[in-house]
Amino acid sequence: MDIQSKAKKLIEMIQTAPVEWKPLGEVAEIGTGSSNRQDEEHDGEYPFYVRSKNILRSSTYQFNETAIIIPGEGGIGDIFHYAEGKYALHQRAYRVHVVIPDLSPKFLYYFMNVDFKRYIQAKSVGATATSIRKPMLQRFPIPIPPLEIQQKIVKILDKFTELEATLEAELALRKRQYRYYRDFLLDFDNQIGGGIADGYQCRLKDVVWKTLGEVAEYSKNRICSDKLNEHNYVGVDNLLQNREGKKLSGYVPSEGKMTEYIVNDILIGNIRPYLKKIWQADCTGGTNGDVLVIRITDEKVNPKYLYQVLADDKFFAFNMKHAKGAKMPRGSKTAIMQYKIPIPPLPEQEKIVAILDKFDTLTHSVSEGLPHEIALRRKQYEYYREQLLAFR
Template sequence: MNKNYIEKLLEGVDSSAGSKQGVEWKSLGDVVNLITTGRLNANAMEDNGIYPFFTCNEKPYKINDYAFDLEAILISGNGSQVGHLNYYKGKFNAYQRTYIVGEFKDSTDIIYTYYYLKHTLRSYIIKNSRKGSVPYITMPMLVNFQIPIPPLSVQKEIVRILDKFTELTAELTAELTARKQQYSFYREELLSFEEGEVEWKTLGELTSLITKGTTPKNYTPNGIAFIKTEAFVGSYIDIEKISFIDEETHNKELKRSILKHNDILITIAGATIGKCAIVPKEILPANTNQALAIIRLNDDVNLKFVFHLIKSNYMNKYIELNIKGSAQPNLNLKQLNNFSIPYPSPEEQERIVSILDKFDTLTNSISEGLPKEIELRQKQYEYYRDLLLSFPKQKH
């Protein structure tokens, strides 16, 4: 598919009111017979319920009673997910701040409307909410929301195209999930050894440095790369998500935590404890904060082997053991030094690494592999969505 195809699809479609093939702008209230809300409190969900219970969260809960039986678009009316959409056909129930849009008139395709709302509704909500207040939906906002209505045949073709992109992304995401499970299985299998089969060493024995960073007083718009956990994507550092500090702070105040190529960074505090990445040469010079520990291995140690071990259940179990009873999950540097790992022969380490690296690239790499493919497909979808759902406003 190319742009010429889309232009041909929309050829002759204009915003002339009354034109047989034109795009007519209508309020949402004019294209449906039902806009209402649920009646239940958010805590009405039941663990073993048989019907979906839509609240203002992304995914529905379960409940044993239904109040609606139709094909509908469900819209989160408030909270952090305000404007989030779900499509459902069948019996369901809903929270009192969840909006139900259904009973579509013959001139309007429900999935076309779903795609258009998904593309434009949230920005409309924020624009029409009072400044300084938490964004939320009111009934008049939804009823009066303007939607372009091209001929039904055009709506269905737009849906067909966007469905293809959505299906492809869903297939790739399912493939990624399966490959991650496969990777995890083989990693645990390859890194499991019988008692007495291999030598065991502590991380402290294999390193020249284990330390942590410090939070700077100020950040700068550019300068020296400053790595925080937020920059971790899988087991890689996303260069687009790094912060910056000035050179003086880097070389003086944060001298202890100046990073080197192939340092391992691991989160040692908070909800993402255990998340790790290897420092690539491209981001240097760089520094980091106190939530991340820096592990610098000796020159004769296989970096990738140790890295795969740190990502494995050995570290997960070690973290669980050491943070029991702690209000805030936290690993200290002494505990990291004492972390004990199996240490087979160099040849066996190399064999294990060669297998696991392939899985790691496929499931985690942001420059190649499935995550990159998903990102490209999402951008492609967004490009064509913007093209397909952009219609000129009616002239008054």
């Protein structure tokens, strides 16, 4: 029986199972830690839970137990850690340690992930919850179905979590491979080393080096705001960091004209170049002065090949080197056009693009790649988690 079938069968069992409700303060010991951020040590032996999703390290520990860790401030109701063994705890983070035998700590962890934020929001009507107080935690109602049911729920949710983690690990691996092959295939000046150039003598001698300004230009066209929407307006805020493309825009200008981009243009965020914001257009749209629109003018350059060259770390390092401003550095439009581009013959460019496109699709596509699979798995997990923990 697959995991979905098991989940559906268990949901049917839950509907008829007896459930006792108790306040959290009756089933668990609730307290805070005594450490502060000064106790952080990068090479510490023990996990150090603080007031955020980040887990630091400490050379000393305060607790040796299984517990649920909840930051008392920041990310209220969103951040939970499941601690097992020895750990250190910040003085403004809470530990919830189950003290009754008929409640599974992992079941409680999953339930709080689903229901605690709703509980906090309900208690904060008309105001923003900026911190959690101990009485809030003590009064939080906990369902206690039979222990066997709890254990089955935990087993299924653990499996969903494991599947998602496996996909995330696979995505991280593929992204590393993508970076490696991009560096390798675009290493026409042999900066990587290791004799790469020696094996590609024919390939290298046919490469022509030109500045970006010799093969491309900035878009001079304008587009009216009434032709823009959340899908085709691109501001620096909805370009994603680290070459991750873009998301829907939360703001669309209602008047005036914007810089136009067309299919295959390359859009680069020009504020804080180290964020590596870059996207190749798959439609026509508009943007503002904080985003550069680069359009190819040389028919001997494949647009997708140029995208891969500009998505490389060497370009962003060059951009930062010539950027102006300390707090909010902005790339130099003049210097960017002086960036040197290696241009092999078109057939070679097409081979490079074919290889890198496969990795790009696998690691970034929300319709067919690993991000798509992860999104589906996460949606499935959240659905069953809600159903399995719906005791009200």
